[in-house]
Structures are given as C-alpha cells and as structure tokens.
Amino acid sequence: MANQNELTVPLLPLRGLLVYPTMVLHLDVGREKSVQALEKAMVDDHLIFLTTQKDISIDEPAAEDLYQMGTLTKVKQMLKLPNGTIRVLVEGLKRAEIIHFHEGEENFSASLKTYEDRESKDVEDEALMRTMLEYFEQYIKMSKKISAETYASVADIEEPGRMADIVASHLPLKLKEKQEILETLDLKERLNKIIEIIHNEKEVLNLEKKIGQRVKRSMERTQKEYYLREQLKAIQKELGEKEGKTGEIKELADKIELSGMPENVKETAMKELDRYEKVPSTSAESAVIRNYIEWLVAIPWTKSTDDDLDINKAGRILNDDHYGLEKVKERVLEYLAVQQLTNSLKGPILCLAGPPGVGKTSLARSIAKSLNRNFVRVSLGGVRDESEIRGHRRTYVGAMPGRIIQGMKKATTINPVFLLDEIDKMSSDFRGDPSAAMLEVLDPEQNHNFSDHYIEEPYDLSKVMFIATANNLGTVPGPLLDRMEIITIAGYTELEKLNIGKDHLLPRQIREHGLSKSQLQIRDDAFQMIIRYHTREAGVRSLERQLAAICRKTAKIIVSGSKKRVVVNENNLEEFLGKKKYRYGQAELQDQVGVATGLAYTTVGGDTLQIEVSLSPGKGKLVLTGKLGDVMKESAQAAFSYVRSKTKELGIDEDFHEKLDVHIHVPEGATPKDGPSAGITIATALVSALTGRPIHREVGMTGEITLRGRVLPIGGLKEKTLSAHRAGLKKIILPKDNEKDIDDIPESVRKELQFVTVSHVDEVLKHALNEGDK
Structure with missing residues (x-):
C-alpha cells in the first residue's frame, strides 16, 4: 500500500451510508454545511472527502463523531431539487484518512493521507480472488436478490482491491462491518474477511432453507395459511421462543375466570376463545372475536362500591356543593334512608328538568359523591340512531357496544350513578328511534336483563342509579317520561344566585385565574347589580361568565402593578363589565292603557310579556302580531269574543267591532311565542284599551x-313567579286551581309578592284595572 502526500479538501459527513473507492452513486444533501462543502468542491477541483457518522442522530457532528477513514471522491454532477436539497453524483477514488479536522464557520474540511491499492497480484491474491468469486456466485444463486449481470461485471475485474470493494458493496452488511472493510488496507486480509462474511451468509441461507423444508413436510400443500403458521412455529422453535398465540390465549382465559361473569356468559366467552384459537391470526374474523372477548372481560359483572349510607354526611356534601334545590336533596336522602332499611332497593330513575345553568349535571355528580359511587356521564344530545343505545350487531364492520355498555365499562362498577344528559335532545330517523331503546334501560322491571346487540348476553342494570337531565319535558316521549321520577328545578331566586355566586362561583373563578381571596373582593351590592343588570337567566352560567370577566381584568391590574388588591362595588362595577346590559324589571314606569303584563314559561325559565292592544278606526278587523303560535292566536280570539259578549257590563260601545280595528301585539316579534296562559292578559289589555282605564x-x-x-x-x-319577581312586579293574578302550586315557590319570593287567585275574568279586571280612572 503506497502513501501519498497530504491533501486538504472539503469534508461531507454521511448518515447511514458508506462509499467505497470505484463506486459511483447518487447522494441527497440537505445540511447547510454539507451544501457549502459541495459548492466549495465544485469551485476548486471537484474533490470532496466522504466519511460516515458514528451516530446518525447527530445533526452537527464534531471530529470525534466521525470515522477517521473514509473515501476521497470526485463530484461528477450536481443538481438542485425543488425542496431545497441537492442531488449529487459522486465517484469514489481512493481510501483516505483524516490527519487534521478543520471545522470552519461555513463548512467542514480535512487534511488527508490517501492510500492506493497495489496493482500487481501474486499467486495467493489470485487464489483468494477465485475463492471469493466462487462463494459470491453460490450466494447469488441462494439469495436470488442479486442479478446474474452483477456477478458477470464483478468477474471481469482484475484488480483484487477493486473486486473486494465491489463485492462488499453488494453484501447485506451492517454499517460497522462495512467500515471495517474500508479500514482494512492490507489486500489479503480484506479478501479473507469478505470470504468469511460470504461463508456466514451462505450458512444463514441454508438454515432458512432447512426451516422451510421442515415446515413443508408437516403440512398439506394446499393450505397456504397453515404453511405460514407452521413456518412461524419453526422459526420460533429455532430461536427458542414459546409459541406466539398460546400465551395470548392463556392470558384471555385467566381474565375470563377473574371477571366474575355469570356462568352462561362465561360459557359463551370460552366458546369464542376456542374459536379464536383455531382461526388464523391473519384472518379478519380473528380481530372481531378478540375484540368481543375483550369487551366481555372489560364490563363490570360483580365489582361494586359500598354505598355510604350516612344520611347526615350525604346531606352535608349536597349542601356544600349546592345552594337551594331542597326537593332534589330530600329525594336523595329518602333513597338513602330506604336503602339503609332494606339494603335491596332497585336504583331509582330520576329526571332533573329545568332550564340550562341551574346545576343539573353538577348535582348528579354531587349525588355520586354523597353515595360514594363512581360517576359516569353520557351525552344524548343529537343521538338519532337506535344502535347508539343498543350497540351494533357483530356482523357489521367496526361494530361496538352502545353508549350504555360503554358507560358501564368506564364506570368499572355495577352500581354507578349514571347520568343521561340532555335526554330531551334525542331525535329519531330512518335508522330507528333511540328513545324507544331507552325504555328498556329506564324501566326498573326490565333493566335487570338489558340486551345489547353487540354483547348479545343479558346485562343487569338494576343496581345502577340513573339520573336523566332535560331542558324541555315537552319533547320527551310519554312512555319514557312514565318510567322516570320528574324533579323540576325551576331556577334560582336573586338571593339564591347571590349565595351561589359568593360561595361557589367566585371562589372557583378566583382559583382558576390564579388569584387569591385577598386580591379580589366583590361586595354584595356589586353582586346584586351583576345579577340584575348584566344577566337575565334562570340559572347561573351567565353570572359565572361575568365573574370570570371581572377576574381577568383583576389579573391584568395586579400583573401590571397598578394595585395589589381589587375591591369591586356598585360604583366601580362599570369599569369591569361596562354599561348595564338589561333593565332590571320590566314593570312599566306608570300605569298604561291597553298594556298588560303577562307571565310566560320558556325552556330557559320564566319570562314576562308586555301584551299591547291598539285601536284604530276601521271595520272590526282583528290583527295579531308578534310571531304567535296557534294556541296563543286562539286565546286572543277567545278573549276578543268574550269582550264582545260583555260590552254592556263593561261599559263598552256595543258597535265597537264595526267601527274599530283591534291590533294585539306581543313585543320582541322575532321570538316565537305560544301557549294558553296569556288568555286573561289579552282580555285585560283589550278591556283597558276599549274602556280607557289604565292597568296597574x-x-x-x-x-x-x-x-x-x-x-x-x-x-x-314557579318559573313564571320567579320571572315576575325579577321584573319588579308586586301582585300576581293566577287561576284558583293553581293555589296549591304556591307552596313550591321559595319563601323569600312569596314574602315580596301578593298572590290573587281568581276563577272568572270579572275578578281579574277588578284587581288589574285602576278603578280610580273609571
């Protein structure tokens, strides 16, 4: 091996690649320093040194990260690709070793000592070359991965060093082994190494062939899948590993034993496991069976939590988490009391009905906490398919259980508190009616053997405490309502909102915004103003948003260093929330003629309606506006007919319907309104307009x-009365038959209102019209 003089050229580190002398190949270069090195090489004499990184994950290699021995190459061609990388064609010239490594700002370079293979060959070289060629030919025939043309091109080479390098480049070697061959400068040693490597590769190929033959003898020729499985077994046996699927089958069998499932379900599971063992792993059926077994194992069959039957403790938890809502709390404590006495009560099915934001979902969570049960929530909003509840049959691709069984899996116990949220938002279409599927879930007489299409085995839901929530019971089918105990949460009074805001919402918002109690204080007068002038709702969601807005502004003030403590009162509230959004109370500022205040029920609580009547010269035409529904239009027609029939008693011109057009309007015309409860309000407004007497x-x-x-x-x-109280009204006129419902109204509201029960419109007019202006 002859040494040449030192040479300094640009250096290009390679990742996962090695180039031998005489090799010609393409490289894609993307690293900035590598690109600069290429460009410098193109400017100089097209020479560049290629060496391999020891660790391919390093982006910016240093001298110690590179092998010292590499290949001096000539850049034949360079092409810039659209993605910013450069494709370059290089030809290996000779081995070279780094003497000095130069790390420039723009590129790497190195001073090299180059090595050239001797051209003359002796008898031993010839013998080694022939042996290597013979082995290489045998390897090509056995592996069938290298073409015969490759062998022909190698056989024509006369230089021993060049032949050794080209043969090495075609062998499936690891990078480290390739580097060893590159660093082997002695020709005889290099040829011997390559002969040894080819010999080892032949042994591996022979072993693979033996495994294939052994498997082939033990199988039927027509069963391709069986052949593949047996081949896998033979390979595993050769490697000393245990059979693949056996361990998995045993693991699943153990899970089935420990799951506590009933005997009939266990029998089904074991049959499916037996099928799973026989079905090939590559079959689509295999995944379906395994998925089914895993679901059977994952569902709780016997595991349960022990109910905490301490009524006093449960009462404390419910009171700490929620202010008011006495009826619901009382119902939960009743359930606990009966459970304590009988220890066998079926889970009740409660339906919490009320407007958004009154705490239905959080109340269900508190009930679970007070009972020491797991809590699981399933949202039913937008569910249209019966399969969402009952699951899909296993014949369908991607089949899975319905939401009930999925919820039980999440719960991990057989007696959770299971919240069916937004049960009134379910709808039906051509795929079935999910509310019909819910009948079995919510019927205490049926749900002990609930049937899911996917599981196909009866599942006991009788120990589950189901709680449903709904905004509007009108959209819930009758048979479904019949199976639930309805508890109505009408909304909160101003006093209740104040307490909820102070004790629950504000502390939570202070915590979530990274503040402390000492940094923000909201006075009661400011709280009252927020409730009256910045929110209009039955619940407290909007109130919480306003408190969050105050917390954000407080955080900004404290972080900016303006103040260390913020106190919000009625004088500075506008700085935090802006101008008042609502007028507190909708009571008129003075008695009006032809304007009566009605009370309405909506899905978001109660509301007040100003019903206006206007008279104009005409021919007795009755005009109704305000986007009224059919029922409300009929109430207006009935009120109009009643007034016409009582013109003499009321002191109204008997011919008014021939001389005047009557226009009845309910403001906020964009909002749909319907219902029968506006009848006496319309009649009062009509009489007021026709007699000229103002309404209180x-x-x-x-x-x-x-x-x-x-x-x-x-x-x-209750909802209507709360809205009247919010609107600042003082007297409520209601039907005599509703007198029994007054007890449901919170005492704090009852104290501030006067209730008048009536059975005839004459009594309504007596209390509503201002007698002094007759």
Missing part, C-alpha cells in the same frame, strides 16, 4: 280564558 303597572297575570270568562289553570307557576 305592578300587576302580572297568567291563566287560560274560556268564552264564558272562566279562568283555567296553567303550568310552570
């Missing part, structure tokens, strides 16, 4: 009217 501004009324003037009962009295 602090009177609100609700009730259905008949043609004879009878006042019929209505629903939603």
Whole structure:
C-alpha cells in the first residue's frame, strides 16, 4: 500500500451510508454545511472527502463523531431539487484518512493521507480472488436478490482491491462491518474477511432453507395459511421462543375466570376463545372475536362500591356543593334512608328538568359523591340512531357496544350513578328511534336483563342509579317520561344566585385565574347589580361568565402593578363589565292603557310579556302580531269574543267591532311565542284599551280564558313567579286551581309578592284595572 502526500479538501459527513473507492452513486444533501462543502468542491477541483457518522442522530457532528477513514471522491454532477436539497453524483477514488479536522464557520474540511491499492497480484491474491468469486456466485444463486449481470461485471475485474470493494458493496452488511472493510488496507486480509462474511451468509441461507423444508413436510400443500403458521412455529422453535398465540390465549382465559361473569356468559366467552384459537391470526374474523372477548372481560359483572349510607354526611356534601334545590336533596336522602332499611332497593330513575345553568349535571355528580359511587356521564344530545343505545350487531364492520355498555365499562362498577344528559335532545330517523331503546334501560322491571346487540348476553342494570337531565319535558316521549321520577328545578331566586355566586362561583373563578381571596373582593351590592343588570337567566352560567370577566381584568391590574388588591362595588362595577346590559324589571314606569303584563314559561325559565292592544278606526278587523303560535292566536280570539259578549257590563260601545280595528301585539316579534296562559292578559289589555282605564303597572297575570270568562289553570307557576319577581312586579293574578302550586315557590319570593287567585275574568279586571280612572 503506497502513501501519498497530504491533501486538504472539503469534508461531507454521511448518515447511514458508506462509499467505497470505484463506486459511483447518487447522494441527497440537505445540511447547510454539507451544501457549502459541495459548492466549495465544485469551485476548486471537484474533490470532496466522504466519511460516515458514528451516530446518525447527530445533526452537527464534531471530529470525534466521525470515522477517521473514509473515501476521497470526485463530484461528477450536481443538481438542485425543488425542496431545497441537492442531488449529487459522486465517484469514489481512493481510501483516505483524516490527519487534521478543520471545522470552519461555513463548512467542514480535512487534511488527508490517501492510500492506493497495489496493482500487481501474486499467486495467493489470485487464489483468494477465485475463492471469493466462487462463494459470491453460490450466494447469488441462494439469495436470488442479486442479478446474474452483477456477478458477470464483478468477474471481469482484475484488480483484487477493486473486486473486494465491489463485492462488499453488494453484501447485506451492517454499517460497522462495512467500515471495517474500508479500514482494512492490507489486500489479503480484506479478501479473507469478505470470504468469511460470504461463508456466514451462505450458512444463514441454508438454515432458512432447512426451516422451510421442515415446515413443508408437516403440512398439506394446499393450505397456504397453515404453511405460514407452521413456518412461524419453526422459526420460533429455532430461536427458542414459546409459541406466539398460546400465551395470548392463556392470558384471555385467566381474565375470563377473574371477571366474575355469570356462568352462561362465561360459557359463551370460552366458546369464542376456542374459536379464536383455531382461526388464523391473519384472518379478519380473528380481530372481531378478540375484540368481543375483550369487551366481555372489560364490563363490570360483580365489582361494586359500598354505598355510604350516612344520611347526615350525604346531606352535608349536597349542601356544600349546592345552594337551594331542597326537593332534589330530600329525594336523595329518602333513597338513602330506604336503602339503609332494606339494603335491596332497585336504583331509582330520576329526571332533573329545568332550564340550562341551574346545576343539573353538577348535582348528579354531587349525588355520586354523597353515595360514594363512581360517576359516569353520557351525552344524548343529537343521538338519532337506535344502535347508539343498543350497540351494533357483530356482523357489521367496526361494530361496538352502545353508549350504555360503554358507560358501564368506564364506570368499572355495577352500581354507578349514571347520568343521561340532555335526554330531551334525542331525535329519531330512518335508522330507528333511540328513545324507544331507552325504555328498556329506564324501566326498573326490565333493566335487570338489558340486551345489547353487540354483547348479545343479558346485562343487569338494576343496581345502577340513573339520573336523566332535560331542558324541555315537552319533547320527551310519554312512555319514557312514565318510567322516570320528574324533579323540576325551576331556577334560582336573586338571593339564591347571590349565595351561589359568593360561595361557589367566585371562589372557583378566583382559583382558576390564579388569584387569591385577598386580591379580589366583590361586595354584595356589586353582586346584586351583576345579577340584575348584566344577566337575565334562570340559572347561573351567565353570572359565572361575568365573574370570570371581572377576574381577568383583576389579573391584568395586579400583573401590571397598578394595585395589589381589587375591591369591586356598585360604583366601580362599570369599569369591569361596562354599561348595564338589561333593565332590571320590566314593570312599566306608570300605569298604561291597553298594556298588560303577562307571565310566560320558556325552556330557559320564566319570562314576562308586555301584551299591547291598539285601536284604530276601521271595520272590526282583528290583527295579531308578534310571531304567535296557534294556541296563543286562539286565546286572543277567545278573549276578543268574550269582550264582545260583555260590552254592556263593561261599559263598552256595543258597535265597537264595526267601527274599530283591534291590533294585539306581543313585543320582541322575532321570538316565537305560544301557549294558553296569556288568555286573561289579552282580555285585560283589550278591556283597558276599549274602556280607557289604565292597568296597574305592578300587576302580572297568567291563566287560560274560556268564552264564558272562566279562568283555567296553567303550568310552570314557579318559573313564571320567579320571572315576575325579577321584573319588579308586586301582585300576581293566577287561576284558583293553581293555589296549591304556591307552596313550591321559595319563601323569600312569596314574602315580596301578593298572590290573587281568581276563577272568572270579572275578578281579574277588578284587581288589574285602576278603578280610580273609571
């Protein structure tokens, strides 16, 4: 091996690649320093030194990260690709070793000592070359991965060093082994190494062939899948590993034994496991069976939590988490009491009905906490497919259990508190009616053997405490309602909102915004103003958003260093929340003619409606506006007919319907309104307009009217009364038959309102119209 003089050229580190002398190949170069090195080589004499990195993960290699021995190459061609990388064609010239490594700012370079293979060959070289060629030919025939043309091109080479390098480049060697061959400068030693490597590769190929033959003898020729499985077994046996699927089958069998499932379900699971063992792993059926077994094992069959039956403790938890809502709390404590006495009560099915933001979902979570049960929530909003509840049959691709069984898997016990959120938002289409599927879930007489299409085995839901929530019971099918115990949460009074805000919402928002109690204080007068002038709702969601806005502004003030402590009161509230958004109370500022205040029930709580009547010269035309529903239009027609029939008693011109057009309007025309409870309100407004007598501004009324003037009962009295209280009204006129519902109204509201029960419109007019202006 002859040494040459030192040479300094640009250096290009390679990742996962090695180039031998005389090799010609393409490289893609993307690293900035490598690109600079290439460009420098192109400017100089096209020479560049290629050496391999020891660790391919390093982006910026140093001298110690590179092998010292590499290949001096000539850049034949360079092409810039659209993605920014450079494709370069290089030809290996000779081995070279780094004497000095130069790390420039733009590129690497190195001073090299180059080595050239001797050209003359002796008898031993010839013998080694022939042996290597013979072995290489045998290897090509056995592996069938290298073409015969490659062998022909190698056989024509006469230089021993060049032949050794080209043969090495075609062998499946690891990078470290390739580097060893590159660093072997002695020709005889290099040829011997390559002969030894080819010999080892032949042994591996022979062993593979033996395994294939052994498998082939033990199988039927027509069963390709069986052949593959047996081949895998033979390979594993050769490697000393245990059979692949056996361990998996044993693991699943152990899980089935420990799951506590009933005997009939266990029998089904073991049959499926037996099928799974026989079905090939490559078959699609294999994954389906395994998925089914895993679901059977994952569902709780016997595991349960012990109920905490301490009524006093449960009462404390419910009171700490929620202010008010006495009926719901009382119902939960009743359940606990009966459970303590009998220890066998089936899980009750409660339905918490009320407007958004009154705490239905969080109340269910508190019930689970007070009972020491796991809690799981399933949202039913937008569910249209019966399979969402009952699951899909296993014949379908991607089949899985319904939401009930999925929820039980999440719960991990057989007696959780299971929240069916937004049960009124389910709908039906051509795929089935999910509310019909819910009947079995929520029927205490049926749910002990609930059937899911995917599981196909009866599952006991009788120990589950189901709690449903709904905003509007009107959209829930009757048979479904019949199976649930309805508990109505009407909304909160101003006092309740104040307490909820102070004790629950504000501390939570302070914590979530990284503040401390000492940094923010909101006075009661400011709280009251937020509730009255910045929110209008039955629940407290909007109130919490306003408190969050105050916390954000407080955080900004404290972080900027303006103040260390913020106190919000009625004087500076506008700085935090801006101008008042709502007018507190909708009571008129003075008594009005032809304007009556009605009380309405909506899905978000109660509301007040100003019903206006206007008279104009005409021919007795009745005009109704305000986007009224059919029922409300009929109430207006009934009220109009009643007033016409009582013109003499009321002191109204008997011919008014021939001389005047009557226009009845309910403001906020974009909002749809319907229901029978505006009957007496429309009649009062009509009489006021026709007689010129004003209506007391602090009177609100609700009730259905008949043609004879009878006042019929209505629903939603609690919600309507709360809205009247919010609106600043003082007297409520309601049907006599609704007198029993007054007890449901919070005492704090009852104290501030005067309730007048009536059975005829004459009584309504007596209390509503201002007698002094007759």
